[in-house]
Amino acid sequence: MAILAYRKIRKENLMELLQKIASEEELIAPVEMFGGEALFQPVKDVRDITFNYVNTLFPPKQFLLPRFEKILTYKKEGEEFKVEEIIEAPRRTIFGIRPCDVEGIRYTEHFYSGKMFNREDLADPHFMARRNNLTIISVACLNPAPTCFCVCCDGGPFLEKGFDLQLTDLEEVWLCEVGSQKGMALVERFSPLFEEAEEKEIQRRKKLEEEVLERFGPYPAFSGATLRNITRGDIPRQVWESLGERCIVCGGWQFLCPLCFCYTVVDIGNEEEGYRARVWDSCHYEGYSRLAGGPNPRKGRDRRRERCIFHKFSWQYVERMGRHGCVGCGRCVITCMGYVHMPQTVWEIRSAFREEKYKKEAKVR
């Protein structure tokens, strides 16, 4: 979807807009927490919102796919069970979300809506209800962190689609790009606060985008060659073993990745009364693919790592999901203790093919 319209909004008017939204529905925005980390939090007073952040430590996926979510309750009444599916979907607006996370939400939505399988009858009712009630006001990145590499991954620093409103800081005003009908409705409802954007401001945003590209740090993830190698399945076993050896199976990557969405299901309660919940899970955990009776097709850490990277970077998934599974937010770089984060993995796969000892093996397969 192309940009529907351009508007601009003064800085004080933006705060007024957010305060009005906060009074009507749940407003989620970055708040500086004790220790200086910015995190997405429900905000009642817009003065709590911080603008001094590159990206939040946690992605906003928890507002669409909570870490812990009750999906149904059951209660035994006499002989019969009373079962109810709980769908909790408050109206929400999320402000200050970065383009990489917007792209992450679009990817996750493609999966949970069943579009990946062309099975929209199997759309997840919980996720989709929350997604339909969510308005996204994103803020384009002008100062990427050293860990960011969205520019290599089609994840930013500016986007063309996926958001309802995209704001760009033009110092005295914010430029608003309207990306959806939902965004258009918001602009029209609060039309006194917005002004028409002028051509020179639109040009300035284009120039800013070019300037930002110069400021990216030392973590290139040029995934094209890696994607090809993974799709062919000819990466030497030693590469996975070396990566798996250093992985400490903390699951941090999967929990911080805006595109990871696996979960596990647990029943909490007794036979009479309780609820069924789903909680985040990580494909790096040993029990993830264990079968009843004990056999585990992915027992080794190298196997689990291979599976994760295959999901992110193989053409088979690109074909079904519409994009590869990394937006370059750089959170794995921050969290990974074994130095096997995404750019490093891509780098090691690429460099493996330059080493003589692997070349022979790759040809044999």
Place this chain on the structure above:
Amino acid sequence: MKQGLIFLPTLLKVKEIKPEIPAVATFRLPKPDGFIHKAGQFLEVSLFGKGEVPISISSPPSYEDILLTIRSTGYVTSAIHSLKEGDALGIRGPLGNSFPYEEYKGWDILFVGGGIGLAPLRSLLWEMLYHREDFGRIILLYGARTPADLLYPWQYEEYEKRGVEILLTVDRGDEKWRGNVGVVTTLFEKIKIEPERTVAYVCGPGIMIRFAMRDLVEKMGIAPSNCIATLERHMKCGVGKCGHCVIAEKYVCIDGPVFRYPEIKMLERYDDPW
């Protein structure tokens, strides 16, 4: 399954529990309204307070009830085994794809089963026996660990009466066992088939599927695309959301559980499908 509420189980009362072999029992459930399944599909069986497990349907589509053969092997299945007749069991489904059936009318059918892998094959086998005139020869090769582990022994006579050639094997015989001893692939030498008009349906433990499929293609000469297997994974949601059942890019709960040999061979490049 109500429209849209894909995680809501339908509660059914267990009509009958029939113990089969040690730790395995068949649960008979009434069919809910509008329940139509195909051979090879599975159900998510849930027991509140314990959890959900994917169980393949053992009854043919034309049968009046749902039969589920369940082995007590884990947390949920052992709890299901402690149920009594009349207790409630939740089901979601039918889920997954199914065995190709119409496509192979008029062909010779070769079933290769191992252990509890006969349960999903039974659904298709009985459907074919109900329409016996549509198919040529039907051969069942079945192996288990010991003679006591052979599933559905009370049905073999009925199968033979309806024109199924049965060959059994066990890994370890006992004093009464007079039949073949060895893995199920050793039975391949004992049958003569016309490979160009034979389709093989395989189900069992992963390692058995792997070698049975290889021998069917290499020794028996059946075309790879006519070798069909159902794979086993722990499908937690059954609707392609949780990600636990993925093999490379295939979601076993939606793209499977029934796969043809070339597809499985392709997956082997990236992952361990067995």
